[in-house]
Amino acid sequence: MLERIKRVFLIVLDSVGIGEEPDAADYGDVGSHTLRACYNTGKLKLPNLQKLGLYNIEGIGCGQAVKNPLGACARMREASAGKDTTIGHWEIAGIISPKPLPVYPNGFPPEVLAAFEQRTGRKVLCNKPYSGTQVILDYGKEHEQTGALIVYTSADSVFQIAAHERLVPPKELYRYCEIAREILTGEHGVGRVIARPFEGEYPNYRRTANRHDFSLKPPGNTFLDDLQAARLATVSVGKIVDIFAGKGISESVRTVSNDDGMQKTLAYAKKDFNGLCFVNLVDFDMVYGHRNDVAGYTQALNRADEQLGALIGLLGDNDVLMITADHGCDPSTESTDHSREYTPWLIYGKRIQAGLNLKTRPTFADIGKTAAALLGVEAHISGTSHAGELLV
Structure with missing residues (x-):
């Protein structure tokens, strides 16, 4: 049996979707593609994400694939109903929501x-x-x-x-x-x-x-609960602790911006701990997506890519970096709302099978299931673990 991974850094690029899902019409999101909206500015520069395999993802529809990506990749389809932050993160953590959370277009009763x-x-x-x-x-x-x-x-x-x-x-x-x-x-x-x-x-x-x-408290068990039960660290950077109402979180630090979130993640990368560092970078969504600021969104992605390069340089032999998103929020469409989009999943580490393409996965929950398995924990959640395919 392979030695387990010591640390997983799971970073959610909040709202960085990669193209409409098959049911996008049900959500009024036909044509949405958050990443492509930024790419079409001609100013998107993501050398680190590109090397990891961002543009090798199935159906990505923009950018230049690399011949030998440094990481593994997949396109993630949301199995839950909805397109909001809470349901997206819950699904990453292993809870599939059959009904969307209530919304109030006419105000509260x-x-x-x-x-x-x-x-x-x-x-x-x-x-x-x-x-x-x-x-x-x-x-x-x-x-x-x-x-x-x-x-x-x-x-x-x-x-x-x-x-x-x-x-x-x-x-x-x-x-x-x-x-x-x-x-x-x-x-x-x-x-x-x-x-x-x-x-x-x-x-x-x-x-x-x-x-x-x-x-709202998650309505069931998540991979955070299973990791905590196994006495592993579950560190929240940014609003992760709020999204899960503190459930399954052992340590948390708040952030005021993407930059701050990445600086705090870099600080954790320099610490010695066993377990998960779960990060949300909210500015993409809150500051740029909802305000239809394509230029600002593009610049924020460029900056995050630079900082991801610094994080990659701090990873040890038994560390894994995962990068994903929770929904889309195409800043180029008329809507200022989230969009029903596929999300990326990039997995990188010295013990990860470089170039492995997991194609399109049917649920975000594969992320939590795989992260837990890499850390040596069987998570009692939805989803499929790909740890066996990924580890070398």
Whole structure:
């Protein structure tokens, strides 16, 4: 039996999809291809991802494949219903969701808001899908004058609460989010309740770094739980800890940007630990995808590729790097919503079979199943392990 891998670094490039899935029409996403939108700018430069085999992925539809990729690759199809962050990450971790999480294109129902207002003692403003920056411009002044909370949603399964830090300190806002989280269960069990504090004077409001997500707990066992049961480290970098509501996470560090996330990942690569470092780089989605900023998205990918080169240089003989995504968010389409897309899966390490092409896999869950198996743990989750094929 082969010696197990010591550390797996699993990096989610949030929203970096690689082309529409067969059911994209059901989600209004025909033609979406997040990576190709950036490639078509002519300014996308991803030498490290290219060497690993990004453009060798089946059906990728852009870029130049390399003759001898350094890593293994696959195209991942989402088996779950939906196209949001929570369901995508849960599936990576081994939970397939047959139903999408609830969304509220017309705002939240009266009974939800009535319960929220009664328990917080504050009225609610807005209650519509809204841009997070526009909503504070349009409702911030009234919020300051009345003390009412700005509640809004998006195309995602989210209940977001915006409040000025001078009027509602972050700790108080977090308490209101916890109340909302208690209310929003069952039929109205949204994926995330999100605190959105802001500061400044009208009309020059700006959101602060004190955002906090209060997620629905995963409805079943994930590979994180199995790794933790095996006494291996399960390190969260970025919002992973929020997505899993802390379940199965042994250690976490928050981030304020992609750069910060990669710097903290590089710091973990210099530490001695056994287990998983699970990373989310959210700027692709939050800062660029949802704002249809193709140029910014492209530059962010270029920067991440540079930092991935530095991470590769820190990997030891028994380390494995995995790179994937959780959905798409094509910045070149009219929509500012996530898109139903395939995602990449790149696997690299000194003991990984270079050039292995796993073609198209039927579920993201193969990632969690394989990561656990490489670490010597049988995960009791959906998906198929490819550790046997990958290890040399």
